[in-house]
Amino acid sequence: MVRSGLALTLALCVGWAAAHVARAETVRLKNGNIITGDVLAEKAEWVVLDLGYTVLQVPREQVAAVVEEAAAAPAAVEPAAEGTLYRQARLKPRTVKELVADFGEGLVKVRTPQGVGSGFFINDQGHVITNAHVIQGETQITVNMFVKRGETFTIRQVKDVQIVAVNPVVDLALLITEAGCPDSDRDGIPNDADDDNDNDGVPNAKDAFPLEREETADVDGDRIGDSLDADIDADGKADDLNRNGVPDNEETDWDADGVPNAHAIPWDAFPRDPKEWRDTDGDGIGDNADPDDDGDGYTDEQEKAAGTDPLDPLSFPAR
Numbered sequence: 001m002v003r004s005g006l007a008l009t010l011a012l013c014v015g016w017a018a019a020h021v022a023r024a025e026t027v028r029l030k031n032g033n034i035i036t037g038d039v040l041a042e043k044a045e046w047v048v049l050d051l052g053y054t055v056l057q058v059p060r061e062q063v064a065a066v067v068e069e070a071a072a073a074p075a076a077v078e079p080a081a082e083g084t085l086y087r088q089a090r091l092k093p094r095t096v097k098e099l100v101a102d103f104g105e106g107l108v109k110v111r112t113p114q115g116v117g118s119g120f121f122i123n124d125q126g127h128v129i130t131n132a133h134v135i136q137g138e139t140q141i142t143v144n145m146f147v148k149r150g151e152t153f154t155i156r157q158v159k160d161v162q163i164v165a166v167n168p169v170v171d172l173a174l175l176i177t178e179a180g181c182p183d184s185d186r187d188g189i190p191n192d193a194d195d196d197n198d199n200d201g202v203p204n205a206k207d208a209f210p211l212e213r214e215e216t217a218d219v220d221g222d223r224i225g226d227s228l229d230a231d232i233d234a235d236g237k238a239d240d241l242n243r244n245g246v247p248d249n250e251e252t253d254w255d256a257d258g259v260p261n262a263h264a265i266p267w268d269a270f271p272r273d274p275k276e277w278r279d280t281d282g283d284g285i286g287d288n289a290d291p292d293d294d295g296d297g298y299t300d301e302q303e304k305a306a307g308t309d310p311l312d313p314l315s316f317p318a319r
Contacts, residue, residue: 025049026067027058039066098223104153105184105211109144110134110161110175119143119175124192126177128161132168135175143177147184148211148282184211185283200284213284214269227271228262241272280311287311 027035027047035058037049046057047066103120110117110130117134121127128143135141141161146153158177165174183190185199195203197210204210208218208225215225220234230238230249238247242254252260259268259277269286270276276286281295291299293310298317300310306317 028064028067029058029062030064031062039068042066101209101212102223105146105148107146111142111144112138113140114138124190127164128175128177130173130175132166132171132173135163135173136166136168138163141175143175147186185213198284213279213282281313 025037025039027037027039027049029035035049035051035056037051037056039047040050040055041048043060045060047060047063049056049058106121108119108121108128108130110119110128112135115134117131119128119130119134122129141163143158143161145156145158147156162176163173164176167173183194184197185194187194187199191197195205196207197204198207198213200207200213200216202216207216209215212225215227217226218224218229219226219232220229222229222234226232230247232239232241238249240247242248242251242256248254252263253268254261254271255268255274257268257274257277259266261268261271266278268277269279273286276288278287278293279285279290280287280293281290283290283295287293291301293300294313294315296303296313296316298306298308298310302317303310303315308317309315
Protein backbone atom coordinates (compact mmCIF):
# COMPACT_ATOMS: atom_id res chain seq x y z
CA MET A 1 0.00 0.00 0.00
CA VAL A 2 1.19 3.50 -0.82
CA ARG A 3 0.06 6.25 1.51
CA SER A 4 0.75 9.91 0.79
CA GLY A 5 -0.60 13.45 1.08
CA LEU A 6 -2.45 13.05 -2.22
CA ALA A 7 -5.80 12.96 -0.41
CA LEU A 8 -5.17 16.49 0.87
CA THR A 9 -4.98 17.79 -2.69
CA LEU A 10 -8.17 15.88 -3.51
CA ALA A 11 -9.88 17.37 -0.48
CA LEU A 12 -9.11 20.87 -1.68
CA CYS A 13 -10.36 20.11 -5.19
CA VAL A 14 -13.55 18.44 -3.97
CA GLY A 15 -14.18 21.32 -1.59
CA TRP A 16 -13.77 23.86 -4.40
CA ALA A 17 -16.27 22.02 -6.59
CA ALA A 18 -18.81 21.73 -3.76
CA ALA A 19 -18.53 25.41 -2.96
CA HIS A 20 -19.61 26.29 -6.48
CA VAL A 21 -22.76 24.18 -6.62
CA ALA A 22 -25.13 26.48 -4.74
CA ARG A 23 -26.22 29.92 -5.91
CA ALA A 24 -25.84 32.65 -3.30
CA GLU A 25 -28.32 35.44 -2.57
CA THR A 26 -27.65 38.71 -0.81
CA VAL A 27 -29.85 40.09 1.96
CA ARG A 28 -29.41 43.85 2.36
CA LEU A 29 -30.22 45.09 5.84
CA LYS A 30 -31.67 48.50 6.65
CA ASN A 31 -28.58 49.38 8.68
CA GLY A 32 -26.43 49.05 5.57
CA ASN A 33 -24.95 45.63 6.28
CA ILE A 34 -25.32 42.69 3.90
CA ILE A 35 -25.54 38.92 4.46
CA THR A 36 -24.82 36.44 1.69
CA GLY A 37 -26.15 32.89 1.72
CA ASP A 38 -28.79 30.58 0.31
CA VAL A 39 -32.30 31.84 1.10
CA LEU A 40 -34.22 28.83 2.36
CA ALA A 41 -37.51 30.66 3.01
CA GLU A 42 -39.05 34.12 2.95
CA LYS A 43 -41.91 34.53 5.40
CA ALA A 44 -43.89 37.44 6.78
CA GLU A 45 -41.80 37.59 9.96
CA TRP A 46 -38.46 36.12 8.87
CA VAL A 47 -36.00 35.57 6.05
CA VAL A 48 -34.18 32.27 6.61
CA LEU A 49 -30.66 31.87 5.21
CA ASP A 50 -28.29 28.93 5.04
CA LEU A 51 -24.78 30.24 5.74
CA GLY A 52 -23.16 26.84 5.31
CA TYR A 53 -22.18 26.30 8.95
CA THR A 54 -25.46 27.51 10.44
CA VAL A 55 -28.98 28.63 9.55
CA LEU A 56 -29.83 32.25 10.34
CA GLN A 57 -33.28 33.83 10.83
CA VAL A 58 -33.32 37.54 10.03
CA PRO A 59 -36.32 39.56 11.24
CA ARG A 60 -38.26 40.84 8.23
CA GLU A 61 -38.43 44.40 9.63
CA GLN A 62 -34.62 44.60 9.44
CA VAL A 63 -34.48 43.54 5.76
CA ALA A 64 -34.30 46.21 3.07
CA ALA A 65 -34.09 43.85 0.09
CA VAL A 66 -33.24 40.32 -1.00
CA VAL A 67 -31.14 40.31 -4.15
CA GLU A 68 -30.74 37.07 -6.08
CA GLU A 69 -27.39 36.86 -7.81
CA ALA A 70 -27.45 35.73 -11.41
CA ALA A 71 -26.59 32.07 -11.68
CA ALA A 72 -23.56 31.36 -13.78
CA ALA A 73 -24.18 29.12 -16.74
CA PRO A 74 -23.02 25.61 -15.90
CA ALA A 75 -19.68 24.93 -17.51
CA ALA A 76 -19.20 21.85 -19.60
CA VAL A 77 -17.15 19.12 -17.99
CA GLU A 78 -13.80 19.14 -19.72
CA PRO A 79 -11.93 15.86 -20.24
CA ALA A 80 -9.36 15.29 -17.52
CA ALA A 81 -5.80 15.96 -18.53
CA GLU A 82 -3.61 12.89 -18.85
CA GLY A 83 -2.23 11.85 -15.49
CA THR A 84 -4.91 13.59 -13.40
CA LEU A 85 -7.42 11.78 -11.19
CA TYR A 86 -10.58 13.83 -11.55
CA ARG A 87 -12.63 16.29 -13.59
CA GLN A 88 -14.48 19.33 -12.36
CA ALA A 89 -17.37 21.50 -13.51
CA ARG A 90 -19.50 24.32 -12.17
CA LEU A 91 -22.93 22.81 -11.55
CA LYS A 92 -26.28 24.50 -11.09
CA PRO A 93 -28.63 23.59 -8.21
CA ARG A 94 -30.71 20.47 -8.88
CA THR A 95 -33.40 18.43 -7.18
CA VAL A 96 -32.56 15.22 -5.35
CA LYS A 97 -34.28 13.22 -8.10
CA GLU A 98 -32.14 14.87 -10.78
CA LEU A 99 -28.95 14.31 -8.78
CA VAL A 100 -29.77 10.64 -8.27
CA ALA A 101 -30.43 10.21 -12.00
CA ASP A 102 -27.13 11.84 -12.96
CA PHE A 103 -24.78 10.79 -10.16
CA GLY A 104 -26.41 7.82 -8.39
CA GLU A 105 -24.02 5.32 -9.95
CA GLY A 106 -21.08 7.36 -8.74
CA LEU A 107 -21.86 6.63 -5.08
CA VAL A 108 -20.57 3.52 -3.30
CA LYS A 109 -20.79 1.84 0.09
CA VAL A 110 -17.40 0.97 1.61
CA ARG A 111 -17.34 -2.06 3.92
CA THR A 112 -14.66 -3.43 6.24
CA PRO A 113 -14.82 -6.10 8.98
CA GLN A 114 -15.12 -3.23 11.49
CA GLY A 115 -17.77 -1.04 9.89
CA VAL A 116 -19.43 0.65 6.93
CA GLY A 117 -18.93 4.02 5.26
CA SER A 118 -19.81 5.85 2.05
CA GLY A 119 -17.74 7.04 -0.87
CA PHE A 120 -17.85 8.10 -4.52
CA PHE A 121 -16.00 7.52 -7.77
CA ILE A 122 -13.88 10.42 -9.00
CA ASN A 123 -12.92 9.07 -12.42
CA ASP A 124 -13.41 6.25 -14.93
CA GLN A 125 -10.42 4.25 -13.69
CA GLY A 126 -12.08 3.03 -10.50
CA HIS A 127 -10.65 5.51 -7.96
CA VAL A 128 -12.91 6.06 -4.96
CA ILE A 129 -12.86 8.76 -2.25
CA THR A 130 -14.04 7.81 1.25
CA ASN A 131 -13.34 8.88 4.84
CA ALA A 132 -9.99 7.86 6.29
CA HIS A 133 -11.50 6.62 9.55
CA VAL A 134 -13.57 4.06 7.61
CA ILE A 135 -10.54 2.18 6.23
CA GLN A 136 -7.68 3.22 8.56
CA GLY A 137 -5.70 0.08 9.48
CA GLU A 138 -7.96 -2.20 7.43
CA THR A 139 -6.72 -4.80 4.94
CA GLN A 140 -10.05 -6.31 3.85
CA ILE A 141 -12.08 -3.65 2.03
CA THR A 142 -15.15 -4.23 -0.09
CA VAL A 143 -17.03 -1.68 -2.22
CA ASN A 144 -20.71 -2.01 -3.12
CA MET A 145 -21.51 -0.22 -6.38
CA PHE A 146 -25.05 0.80 -7.36
CA VAL A 147 -25.68 0.03 -11.03
CA LYS A 148 -28.79 1.54 -12.57
CA ARG A 149 -31.14 -0.88 -14.30
CA GLY A 150 -34.20 0.86 -15.68
CA GLU A 151 -35.81 2.77 -12.80
CA THR A 152 -33.98 0.90 -10.03
CA PHE A 153 -30.44 0.28 -8.82
CA THR A 154 -28.83 -3.13 -8.36
CA ILE A 155 -25.81 -3.79 -6.14
CA ARG A 156 -22.51 -4.98 -7.58
CA GLN A 157 -19.89 -5.98 -5.02
CA VAL A 158 -16.19 -5.42 -5.66
CA LYS A 159 -13.67 -7.13 -3.36
CA ASP A 160 -9.92 -6.72 -2.85
CA VAL A 161 -10.09 -2.93 -2.89
CA GLN A 162 -6.69 -1.34 -2.31
CA ILE A 163 -5.72 1.81 -0.40
CA VAL A 164 -3.82 4.32 -2.54
CA ALA A 165 -3.54 7.27 -0.13
CA VAL A 166 -4.72 8.29 3.34
CA ASN A 167 -4.79 11.71 4.98
CA PRO A 168 -6.18 11.50 8.54
CA VAL A 169 -5.86 15.28 8.99
CA VAL A 170 -8.73 15.91 6.56
CA ASP A 171 -10.20 12.42 7.14
CA LEU A 172 -10.03 11.40 3.48
CA ALA A 173 -8.72 8.31 1.73
CA LEU A 174 -8.22 7.34 -1.89
CA LEU A 175 -9.03 3.76 -2.93
CA ILE A 176 -8.71 1.83 -6.17
CA THR A 177 -11.10 -0.98 -7.09
CA GLU A 178 -9.56 -4.07 -8.67
CA ALA A 179 -12.55 -4.31 -10.97
CA GLY A 180 -11.87 -0.84 -12.28
CA CYS A 181 -14.61 1.14 -13.94
CA PRO A 182 -18.25 -0.05 -13.71
CA ASP A 183 -20.11 -1.44 -16.73
CA SER A 184 -23.51 0.25 -16.50
CA ASP A 185 -25.17 -1.50 -19.43
CA ARG A 186 -23.48 -4.86 -18.74
CA ASP A 187 -22.32 -5.25 -22.30
CA GLY A 188 -18.87 -6.41 -21.24
CA ILE A 189 -17.29 -3.02 -21.98
CA PRO A 190 -16.42 -0.87 -18.92
CA ASN A 191 -17.76 2.69 -18.94
CA ASP A 192 -14.37 4.29 -19.58
CA ALA A 193 -14.04 2.31 -22.83
CA ASP A 194 -17.71 2.23 -23.82
CA ASP A 195 -18.94 4.86 -26.29
CA ASP A 196 -22.55 4.23 -25.24
CA ASN A 197 -22.75 3.52 -21.51
CA ASP A 198 -26.53 3.12 -21.35
CA ASN A 199 -26.77 1.20 -24.64
CA ASP A 200 -29.59 3.39 -25.96
CA GLY A 201 -28.03 3.86 -29.40
CA VAL A 202 -26.90 7.44 -28.74
CA PRO A 203 -23.14 7.93 -28.13
CA ASN A 204 -22.16 9.34 -24.72
CA ALA A 205 -20.74 12.46 -26.36
CA LYS A 206 -24.15 13.31 -27.84
CA ASP A 207 -26.31 11.90 -25.02
CA ALA A 208 -27.58 14.44 -22.46
CA PHE A 209 -28.23 11.48 -20.12
CA PRO A 210 -25.46 8.96 -20.89
CA LEU A 211 -26.52 6.67 -18.02
CA GLU A 212 -30.28 6.91 -18.58
CA ARG A 213 -31.71 4.66 -21.30
CA GLU A 214 -35.09 6.39 -21.49
CA GLU A 215 -33.64 9.87 -22.06
CA THR A 216 -31.16 11.15 -24.64
CA ALA A 217 -31.89 14.84 -25.20
CA ASP A 218 -32.43 18.00 -23.14
CA VAL A 219 -32.99 20.85 -25.58
CA ASP A 220 -33.53 23.58 -22.96
CA GLY A 221 -30.87 22.32 -20.54
CA ASP A 222 -33.21 22.16 -17.54
CA ARG A 223 -32.06 18.63 -16.62
CA ILE A 224 -35.50 17.25 -17.45
CA GLY A 225 -35.20 14.89 -20.40
CA ASP A 226 -37.23 15.81 -23.45
CA SER A 227 -39.25 12.59 -23.14
CA LEU A 228 -40.81 13.87 -19.91
CA ASP A 229 -40.40 17.64 -20.32
CA ALA A 230 -43.71 19.44 -20.87
CA ASP A 231 -41.89 22.58 -22.11
CA ILE A 232 -39.01 21.35 -24.22
CA ASP A 233 -37.97 24.76 -25.58
CA ALA A 234 -38.40 26.58 -22.21
CA ASP A 235 -40.49 29.35 -23.76
CA GLY A 236 -42.88 29.33 -20.82
CA LYS A 237 -45.66 27.79 -22.89
CA ALA A 238 -46.65 24.18 -22.48
CA ASP A 239 -45.94 22.02 -25.51
CA ASP A 240 -48.62 20.09 -27.37
CA LEU A 241 -46.49 17.63 -29.29
CA ASN A 242 -49.32 15.22 -30.01
CA ARG A 243 -51.39 18.16 -31.33
CA ASN A 244 -54.63 17.16 -29.67
CA GLY A 245 -55.37 20.67 -28.39
CA VAL A 246 -54.47 19.86 -24.76
CA PRO A 247 -51.17 21.17 -23.33
CA ASP A 248 -48.81 18.31 -22.49
CA ASN A 249 -48.49 19.40 -18.85
CA GLU A 250 -52.23 18.87 -18.42
CA GLU A 251 -52.14 15.35 -19.87
CA THR A 252 -51.26 12.24 -17.92
CA ASP A 253 -50.92 10.00 -20.97
CA TRP A 254 -49.25 11.73 -23.91
CA ASP A 255 -49.32 8.80 -26.31
CA ALA A 256 -52.81 7.57 -25.28
CA ASP A 257 -51.64 4.00 -24.72
CA GLY A 258 -53.42 3.69 -21.37
CA VAL A 259 -50.22 3.87 -19.29
CA PRO A 260 -49.60 7.18 -17.43
CA ASN A 261 -46.48 9.22 -18.16
CA ALA A 262 -45.24 9.51 -14.58
CA HIS A 263 -48.24 9.89 -12.30
CA ALA A 264 -48.34 6.26 -11.16
CA ILE A 265 -46.03 3.30 -10.70
CA PRO A 266 -45.12 1.67 -12.98
CA TRP A 267 -45.05 4.59 -15.39
CA ASP A 268 -44.62 4.68 -19.16
CA ALA A 269 -40.97 4.04 -20.09
CA PHE A 270 -41.78 5.39 -23.57
CA PRO A 271 -44.30 8.21 -22.98
CA ARG A 272 -44.19 9.40 -26.62
CA ASP A 273 -44.51 5.96 -28.20
CA PRO A 274 -48.04 4.46 -28.23
CA LYS A 275 -46.62 1.04 -29.14
CA GLU A 276 -44.29 0.75 -26.13
CA TRP A 277 -44.64 1.36 -22.37
CA ARG A 278 -42.47 -1.21 -20.55
CA ASP A 279 -38.75 -2.01 -20.65
CA THR A 280 -38.34 -4.85 -18.15
CA ASP A 281 -34.61 -5.37 -18.62
CA GLY A 282 -33.79 -1.68 -19.10
CA ASP A 283 -32.00 -2.20 -22.40
CA GLY A 284 -33.76 0.69 -24.14
CA ILE A 285 -35.90 -1.66 -26.24
CA GLY A 286 -39.58 -1.78 -25.32
CA ASP A 287 -40.97 -5.15 -24.28
CA ASN A 288 -43.27 -5.30 -27.32
CA ALA A 289 -40.29 -5.17 -29.67
CA ASP A 290 -37.74 -6.92 -27.43
CA PRO A 291 -37.37 -10.65 -28.16
CA ASP A 292 -35.93 -11.17 -24.64
CA ASP A 293 -37.87 -8.95 -22.23
CA ASP A 294 -36.01 -9.90 -19.04
CA GLY A 295 -32.53 -10.05 -20.58
CA ASP A 296 -31.75 -13.54 -19.25
CA GLY A 297 -30.41 -14.84 -22.58
CA TYR A 298 -33.56 -16.80 -23.50
CA THR A 299 -36.14 -15.41 -25.91
CA ASP A 300 -39.68 -14.84 -24.74
CA GLU A 301 -40.84 -17.63 -27.07
CA GLN A 302 -38.33 -20.07 -25.59
CA GLU A 303 -39.48 -19.21 -22.08
CA LYS A 304 -43.16 -19.57 -22.92
CA ALA A 305 -42.49 -22.96 -24.47
CA ALA A 306 -40.58 -24.03 -21.36
CA GLY A 307 -43.20 -22.63 -18.98
CA THR A 308 -40.85 -20.08 -17.38
CA ASP A 309 -41.58 -16.39 -16.81
CA PRO A 310 -40.30 -14.18 -19.69
CA LEU A 311 -40.46 -11.14 -17.39
CA ASP A 312 -38.34 -12.63 -14.59
CA PRO A 313 -34.56 -12.87 -15.17
CA LEU A 314 -34.34 -15.48 -12.39
CA SER A 315 -36.86 -17.73 -14.13
CA PHE A 316 -35.45 -19.42 -17.22
CA PRO A 317 -35.40 -22.84 -18.92
CA ALA A 318 -33.18 -25.54 -17.42
CA ARG A 319 -30.08 -26.20 -19.48
